[in-house]
Amino acid sequence: MTKEQVIVTAAQMRDIEGRIFAAGMPVAALMEKVARLISDRLQAIIPQGQRVGILVGPGHNGGDALVVARELHFRGYQVWIYQPFSKLKELTSQHFQYAQSLGIPVYQEIEELPSCDFLVDGLFGFGLEREITDSIALAINHFNEWNQPIFSIDLPSGLHTDTGAVLGTAIRANHTFCLGLWKQGLLQEQALEYIGKAELIDFDIPLADIHDVLGNPPKINRITKTTALATLPLPRSPVTHKYKSGHLLLICGSRRYAGGAILTGLGARASGVGMLSIAVPESIKPLLVSHLPEALIIDCPETETGAISHLQLPGKTPLSSFTVIACGPGLTKDATPIVEQVINSEVPLILDADALNILAQLGTISTLQKRKTTTVLTPHTGEFHRLFPDIDFKDRVKAVQTAASQTGAVVLLKGARTAISNPQGVVWINPESTPALARGGSGDVLSGLMGGLLAQVANKQVNIEDVVATAAWWHSQAGILAAEERTELGVDAFTLTQYLMKVVIAI
Numbered sequence: 001m002t003k004e005q006v007i008v009t010a011a012q013m014r015d016i017e018g019r020i021f022a023a024g025m026p027v028a029a030l031m032e033k034v035a036r037l038i039s040d041r042l043q044a045i046i047p048q049g050q051r052v053g054i055l056v057g058p059g060h061n062g063g064d065a066l067v068v069a070r071e072l073h074f075r076g077y078q079v080w081i082y083q084p085f086s087k088l089k090e091l092t093s094q095h096f097q098y099a100q101s102l103g104i105p106v107y108q109e110i111e112e113l114p115s116c117d118f119l120v121d122g123l124f125g126f127g128l129e130r131e132i133t134d135s136i137a138l139a140i141n142h143f144n145e146w147n148q149p150i151f152s153i154d155l156p157s158g159l160h161t162d163t164g165a166v167l168g169t170a171i172r173a174n175h176t177f178c179l180g181l182w183k184q185g186l187l188q189e190q191a192l193e194y195i196g197k198a199e200l201i202d203f204d205i206p207l208a209d210i211h212d213v214l215g216n217p218p219k220i221n222r223i224t225k226t227t228a229l230a231t232l233p234l235p236r237s238p239v240t241h242k243y244k245s246g247h248l249l250l251i252c253g254s255r256r257y258a259g260g261a262i263l264t265g266l267g268a269r270a271s272g273v274g275m276l277s278i279a280v281p282e283s284i285k286p287l288l289v290s291h292l293p294e295a296l297i298i299d300c301p302e303t304e305t306g307a308i309s310h311l312q313l314p315g316k317t318p319l320s321s322f323t324v325i326a327c328g329p330g331l332t333k334d335a336t337p338i339v340e341q342v343i344n345s346e347v348p349l350i351l352d353a354d355a356l357n358i359l360a361q362l363g364t365i366s367t368l369q370k371r372k373t374t375t376v377l378t379p380h381t382g383e384f385h386r387l388f389p390d391i392d393f394k395d396r397v398k399a400v401q402t403a404a405s406q407t408g409a410v411v412l413l414k415g416a417r418t419a420i421s422n423p424q425g426v427v428w429i430n431p432e433s434t435p436a437l438a439r440g441g442s443g444d445v446l447s448g449l450m451g452g453l454l455a456q457v458a459n460k461q462v463n464i465e466d467v468v469a470t471a472a473w474w475h476s477q478a479g480i481l482a483a484e485e486r487t488e489l490g491v492d493a494f495t496l497t498q499y500l501m502k503v504v505i506a507i
């Protein structure tokens with residue numbers, strides 16, 4: 001486990017810090033250490049001699065900011081302090097007194113503030129629990145309108161540390177220096193527009209304290225490159241053969257949505273899966289063959305509307321000959337019988353898109369309770385609401401944990417910060433992605449990729465949710481790489497499939 005992987009709530013962070021202080025580390029020494037690390041980062045980013053405004057709050061977030069003010073003052077920046085509070089915590093008050101004694105200008109009214117090139121936000125950190133109101137709220141709105149780059153210490157002031165909700169109002173930072181361990185709120189979608197670029201400032205929290213508070217391994221985790229690569233099926237065994245490298249069955253597409261089947265197939269192709277079979281309505285078989293010559297295309301009888309009516313496997317092939325089935329993209333709701341058929345099988349199963357809508361109609365929880373083997377559900381927000389209308393969605397992490405626990409499935413909730421939970425509540429959150437992926441068809445690519453990965457590792461000792469997390473990471477890294485080369489407008493779902501392999505080559 002690395003610290004990059006760890007996610008904490010405010011209560012857990014306070015508990016971890018409490019252990020460090022109880023073991024003898026002086027609070028003032030820790031503040032000094034943290035704030036110097038922040039100052040070093042600021043010095044590396046902000047050109048020497050520039051004007052920096054430091055926003056100081058009443059607690060230790062403000063204390064950090066005051067140490068930064070002092071450091072930047074001595075390092076040759078033109079610093080001023082905005083500190084509008086009448087009462088400060090003891091340590092913060094001492095730093096404030098010393099900063100004043102150094103002649104650093106201090107202001108209490110926003111009307112009096114001189115201009116500056118950068119702002120450092122040390123108003124509130126993980127101690128903020130209630131709404132910001134009155135003059136402080138007005139000041140925050142005022143600073144947001146300045147259009148100067150803002151660097152937030154720990155988290156943008158005004159965000160709830162756990163849920164990322166805006167408590168009244170919040171600083172819109174360009175850059176956030178998260179202190180020690182990633183706060184859960186920084187991985188919640190509602191916080192994203194406030195955080196800017198986020199980085200972790202590691203101040204040497206002992207792993208033993210993290211384990212004592214969070215457990216080992218912890219329940220809620222950030223996907224990192226290291227964790228993702230740990231389940232990638234590389235290197236391949238030199239003596240593997242195509243069936244040993246997994247046999248994936250995709251069930252997808254309809255006359256109306258033929259493209260969804262192609263995109264799912266191309267996602268699966270990039271996974272390196274040994275054998276790929278794709279069941280589609282018979283009328284679109286020639287199209288699939290032309291795009292995926294290596295795949296075995298299974299033509300199925302179709303309904304009048306062009307959906308698969310039932311699965312017709314060649315010869316007497318049983319469903320159990322497949323390692324994994326991924327079912328859903330482009331099926332339409334007319335494919336209900338085939339979704340029921342695969343749910344009743346004992347093959348590990350990924351359900352996506354229309355298969356999820358059909359599952360919701362069948363009754364999510366009662367239907368899945370019958371399954372004896374792995375199921376993965378990959379809803380976006382709309383599909384999640386249809387599947388789980390009774391689950392409170394305010395906290396996406398809790399929502400996905402509840403969904404997984406109620407169904408016994410691994411649930412991946414798609415979005416800007418995709419969250420994955422297993423039935424025991426072990427969560428992975430994908431911390432890096434790109435809005436370039438917000439395009440029709442990019443989810444189909446994920447289904448195929450995930451199916452191919454699961455098929456390759458199905459017989460190994462791996463946790464399903466770890467593989468699902470690797471698929472989410474790989475998919476979004478391909479989006480990031482494609483957006484870097486082609487802009488955020490240039491990442492259509494087909495193009496995305498072409499970048500999947502580039503992610504692995506770049507490792």
Ligand SMILES: NC(=O)C1=CN([C@@H]2O[C@H](COP(=O)(O)OP(=O)(O)OC[C@H]3O[C@@H](n4cnc5c(N)ncnc54)[C@H](OP(=O)(O)O)[C@@H]3O)[C@@H](O)[C@H]2O)[C@@H](O)CC1
Nearest residue numbers: 034058059060061062124125126127128129130131132154
């Ligand atoms: N311990 C350490 O040495 C280390 C600490 N670190 C740093 O400490 C930060 C946490 O410090 P913290 O616990 O002092 O809380 P913080 O976020 O500064 O704010 C709480 C203050 O705000 C006040 N307040 C709250 N809501 C308010 C409102 N709506 N409107 C107005 N006031 C309001 C509240 O007052 P009260 O509720 O008592 O009235 C209290 O005084 C953390 O994020 C990190 O930066 C790290 O560097 C690691 C080392």
Ligand SMILES: Nc1ncnc2c1ncn2[C@@H]1O[C@H](COP(=O)(O)OP(=O)(O)O)[C@@H](O)[C@H]1O
Nearest residue numbers: 414415416433434435437438440441442443444
């Ligand atoms: N704003 C965003 N930032 C990052 N990733 C996103 C964003 N919006 C969507 N995505 C990702 O794009 C994919 C969209 O999937 P989905 O909604 O199922 O699309 P479709 O069904 O059209 O294929 C998901 O993997 C999701 O996490």
Ligand SMILES: [K+]
Nearest residue numbers: 124153155157
């Ligand atoms: K802050």
